[in-house]
Amino acid sequence: MHHCVTVNGSSLLFCEVIPRSTYGWCPGERYCSDSQGFTAQRDLVDARPRSYNGRRTPSRYRALLRMRKAKRRTVESSNRATDSPDTLFSKIDAQKTAVKRSLSSAATIVWLRGRGDLRIHDNPLLLQAQRLNEPLFIMFTWSSADADKNYGFGEAQRVFLFSAVDALNRALNMRFQQVIHYVRLSDDAGLEEYLQLFHFLEASLSARTLLMARRYEPPLLQLDMELECTLTKQRKWKVYTHNMHLLHEPWTVAYDGDATSSAGHFGTLLPFWQAWQRNADLPPEPAAAPSTLPPAAALERCEPRTPACCEKPPPLAGDAFVDRTTRCAPFQFVTSLVETGLHPVRPGTKRWDTVLLGSWAVDEERVRAFLRDFLEHRLPLYEKNKSRADLEVVSRLSPYLALGMLSAREVFHATRAASRRLAASERSKTFERRLIWRDLAYWTLYMFPEAVTTPIRSHYASQEWNEDPRLLAAWQRGSTGYPIIDAGMRQLWQTGWMPQNIRMAAASFLVEYLNIHWIHGLQWFHRTLIDLDIAINAMMWQNAGRTGLDMWNFVIHPETSARSSDPTGAYVRKWLPELAQLPNAYIHAPWKAPESVLSSAGVQLGATYPQRIIADLGAARKQSQAAVLEMRSRSMPQFFNADGYDRIRVPVLKAVSLPHERFQQTATADNTVWRHVFTRREFREAPFATHLPHETEACDRQEAQLLPKDSTRAMRGNGDAQAAA
DNA sequence: TGGTCGTTATA
DNA sequence: ATAACGACC
Numbered sequence A: 001m002h003h004c005v006t007v008n009g010s011s012l013l014f015c016e017v018i019p020r021s022t023y024g025w026c027p028g029e030r031y032c033s034d035s036q037g038f039t040a041q042r043d044l045v046d047a048r049p050r051s052y053n054g055r056r057t058p059s060r061y062r063a064l065l066r067m068r069k070a071k072r073r074t075v076e077s078s079n080r081a082t083d084s085p086d087t088l089f090s091k092i093d094a095q096k097t098a099v100k101r102s103l104s105s106a107a108t109i110v111w112l113r114g115r116g117d118l119r120i121h122d123n124p125l126l127l128q129a130q131r132l133n134e135p136l137f138i139m140f141t142w143s144s145a146d147a148d149k150n151y152g153f154g155e156a157q158r159v160f161l162f163s164a165v166d167a168l169n170r171a172l173n174m175r176f177q178q179v180i181h182y183v184r185l186s187d188d189a190g191l192e193e194y195l196q197l198f199h200f201l202e203a204s205l206s207a208r209t210l211l212m213a214r215r216y217e218p219p220l221l222q223l224d225m226e227l228e229c230t231l232t233k234q235r236k237w238k239v240y241t242h243n244m245h246l247l248h249e250p251w252t253v254a255y256d257g258d259a260t261s262s263a264g265h266f267g268t269l270l271p272f273w274q275a276w277q278r279n280a281d282l283p284p285e286p287a288a289a290p291s292t293l294p295p296a297a298a299l300e301r302c303e304p305r306t307p308a309c310c311e312k313p314p315p316l317a318g319d320a321f322v323d324r325t326t327r328c329a330p331f332q333f334v335t336s337l338v339e340t341g342l343h344p345v346r347p348g349t350k351r352w353d354t355v356l357l358g359s360w361a362v363d364e365e366r367v368r369a370f371l372r373d374f375l376e377h378r379l380p381l382y383e384k385n386k387s388r389a390d391l392e393v394v395s396r397l398s399p400y401l402a403l404g405m406l407s408a409r410e411v412f413h414a415t416r417a418a419s420r421r422l423a424a425s426e427r428s429k430t431f432e433r434r435l436i437w438r439d440l441a442y443w444t445l446y447m448f449p450e451a452v453t454t455p456i457r458s459h460y461a462s463q464e465w466n467e468d469p470r471l472l473a474a475w476q477r478g479s480t481g482y483p484i485i486d487a488g489m490r491q492l493w494q495t496g497w498m499p500q501n502i503r504m505a506a507a508s509f510l511v512e513y514l515n516i517h518w519i520h521g522l523q524w525f526h527r528t529l530i531d532l533d534i535a536i537n538a539m540m541w542q543n544a545g546r547t548g549l550d551m552w553n554f555v556i557h558p559e560t561s562a563r564s565s566d567p568t569g570a571y572v573r574k575w576l577p578e579l580a581q582l583p584n585a586y587i588h589a590p591w592k593a594p595e596s597v598l599s600s601a602g603v604q605l606g607a608t609y610p611q612r613i614i615a616d617l618g619a620a621r622k623q624s625q626a627a628v629l630e631m632r633s634r635s636m637p638q639f640f641n642a643d644g645y646d647r648i649r650v651p652v653l654k655a656v657s658l659p660h661e662r663f664q665q666t667a668t669a670d671n672t673v674w675r676h677v678f679t680r681r682e683f684r685e686a687p688f689a690t691h692l693p694h695e696t697e698a699c700d701r702q703e704a705q706l707l708p709k710d711s712t713r714a715m716r717g718n719g720d721a722q723a724a725a
Numbered sequence B: 001t002g003g004t005c006g007t008t009a010t011a
Numbered sequence C: 001a002t003a004a005c006g007a008c009c
Helices: A058-073 A085-104 A124-132 A155-176 A191-205 A218-234 A269-279 A353-358 A364-385 A398-403 A408-421 A429-447 A458-462 A469-477 A483-495 A500-513 A518-528 A534-544 A560-565 A570-575 A595-600 A617-634 A659-664 A693-715 A719-724
Strands: A002-007 A011-017 A030-033 A039-042 A108-112 A136-142 A180-184 A209-213 A238-242 A332-334 A646-651 A672-677
Touching: A108 A124, A108 A191, A124 A209, A124 A238, A136 A191, A155 A180, A155 A353, A155 A364, A155 A398, A155 A518, A191 A218, A218 A238, A218 A659, A269 A429, A364 A408, A364 A429, A408 A429, A429 A534, A458 A617, A458 A646, A469 A483, A469 A500, A469 A518, A483 A500, A483 A518, A483 A560, A483 A570, A500 A518, A500 A534, A500 A560, A500 A617, A518 A534
Parallel strands: A108 A136, A108 A209, A136 A180, A209 A238
Antiparallel strands: A002 A011, A011 A030, A030 A039, A180 A332, A646 A672
16 A cells, blocks of 8 residues: 545545556556545546546537537526426526536536435545536436346335435535436436446536446446546546445445454344444444535437437547437436436326324434434434334334435434433443344445345255245235234335334244245335345345345244233224224234124124234144245255254455455355354254264364365455455 | 353352 | 343344
C-alpha cells in the first residue's frame, strides 16, 4: 500500500496495484480507496484528469452540434403531476441554466436503482457529486429484470419502492432543485442496453463520471463488474461505486470456519461476528446530507412513449455501437415514474395500494424521526418484549433499510450511542445484533451465490416434501385454522409486513408441520414483503428449511407460542376480526372451545373461520423429521462428520477491501474446504450410523489435510492464483 | 420461538 | 450429584 494521486484535487488516496485477474479485468489498473472507503480508478500511465473536451472526436462534436440544434427547437416541459407551479417554474429555470453548463463541461451521473440508495443523508453518491462539482444528472432506471422473481423487487415492495422514489424525487427537488430522470429499459435489459444508455448520456451530456451504489445480488455483481470494466476501459469513464447498504461488505470479511474462529459453529452469528470485528474497524460514521449540489444537467428529452432519440447515439469510428445507430435505442426517458412500468398495480386493481401504503411513511426525515423515536422510547423495552406481537415495541425500520431510505450505518451508530446511555438491564443484545445478522446474510449470499434457489446443504436437495397445493394455498391465504399463523399471514398480505417472531412461527409451521418445501415460503415472502431483502429472505428460509449454514434449533408450536407472543389476543383479534369475540382462553385454539362459546362469539368453524388443515401436530412433525432422516440415510458419507453433523463445501476466499478484487478469486474444487455445520440433535442420530465407519473417517482425514493447506494458500494472496492462471 | 449443552450454585 | 441458569442455535 502506498499513497498515490488525489482525485479532484481533494482527498489523499491509498492505492494498491491490482494484478491481472482471472477474469481479465483491467490489467495494470490501479484502484484507489480514500479514507472513507470510496473507491476510484485511475490509469497508471496517465493520471491527469481526462475531460471530454480534450478528447472529443470530430464525429462526437458533430453529434453535440446536432444536440444543440435540437435543444433550440424543443421546449423543455417538465410536467410531473405532483409539482406545484412554483417548483415547476424554478425547476425549468434551473434546467435552463443547467443546459448551458452541461454543454460546456462534463456531467456526473448519479445512478439510482432503489436498493440501498434512496436517501439524502449518508449518501456517498451525492457527497461525491458535490465534491466533483460538475453538472449533475440523477437517474433512476427500471427494467422488468428488476422485478425478477428470484433476485428482483417483489410485487408488494414495488408499490413501496414507487412511493419511495417519488418521495426522494420531491425531496431532491425541494432541497437541491434536482430532478430524478426516469428511464424505462426494455424487458430483458442487460449489459448491452446499459452501455447504450451510458453511451447516449456521454453523447448528450458529455458525461464521463458514473456514481452508483454497489449491489450484492449475484447477477448484479456480475453485471456491474462488466459494466464498470467496459465503461472504464473502452469508454474512458470514471466509475465510482459505493457501499450504501451494509456495515461491512462480504468480501471484506475473511471467514471460512477455520481454527482461528472457534466461537461457534461455522456460519452462525458469533463466529461470523468475530471475523467481522477482526477484519476491520467499525463501520464509518454516517455522513451528513450534502449542503448543496451542483446544478442539474438537463437532458434533451424525448417525447414520452417514443423510443429515446432514435438517431442517437451518433456513430463513432471504431465503436462497438456503430451498427446500432440505425435502430431505435431500446430505452426511453419518460416523464413520470408510472411510465417506467415499476408500479405493479394495474389500473382497476385496488389491492395493496391503500392499506399497504397507509402505514408506511416515505419521507426521509420522518423515517429518521422513527429511528430516534424507537431508540428513545422502545429500545429500553425491546429485549423483554421483542416477541410480543400484541405490543408494538419493535422498530419497524426494515422496509426503510431494505431500500436504503435509512442508512444501516446510521442505525448502527445511533443504536450504539443510545445503548450506551441505557442501564445494562435495558440494553438489547438482540437488537444490537440485528445488523450483524444482516451482514451475515449478505456474506452468506456472497459465499453461496445459489442460496436464493438451492439448498446450501446440497444433499438436502433430495429430501421428499409434501406437494399438496391446497396446504400451501391455505398457508399463503392465512386459512390454516391456527389463529396466530393466519393472523400473521393476513397481516403480511394486507400490509407487507409481519413481526419477526411471527415470521418465524409461520416459517416453522410451513416447514415442520406442513412439510412443504421452504422455497415456496421464500417465494411467497419475496412477493408479499414490503421489506424484502434477497439475502435476508434466503438466509431465513434456508435456516428455517434446515438447509442453511445455520439451522433453527427449535420448532415453534402454533398454539403454545401464540400464548406467549400474543397473551392478550390483541394481535389475533386485529387481523382475524371473525375471532374477535372469542375469550382469551380460546383465542389461539378455537377448536378447543365448547360449542356454546363458539356460537356466542359468532364463530362457526369451517364457515366463518377454517378448521385446522392439520390436526395432529405431533404426527406431522414426526413425518417431516422422518423425511430429513430418510434423505440423510440416502446421502453420501462425505456429507457427515463423525458426530453426525452435516458437512458442506465452503469456498476459501481471502478478504479484500476493494470490490473488484473479489473477482480474482473463484471457488473451484481447489480452493474449497469441507466444514461441518450445526445440525439438530434429532438429525444426528440413526441414519448416519448406517455409514461404514471407515468412510467417514476417510472424510475426516481429508478435511484435516485440506484445512491447513488451504488456509495457508488463502493467506499467501493472489500470487498463486496468478501462477495457476 | 424451544431444545441442547456447558457452567455455576447448592446440597 | 443434582438443580438451576444462561448461552447458544
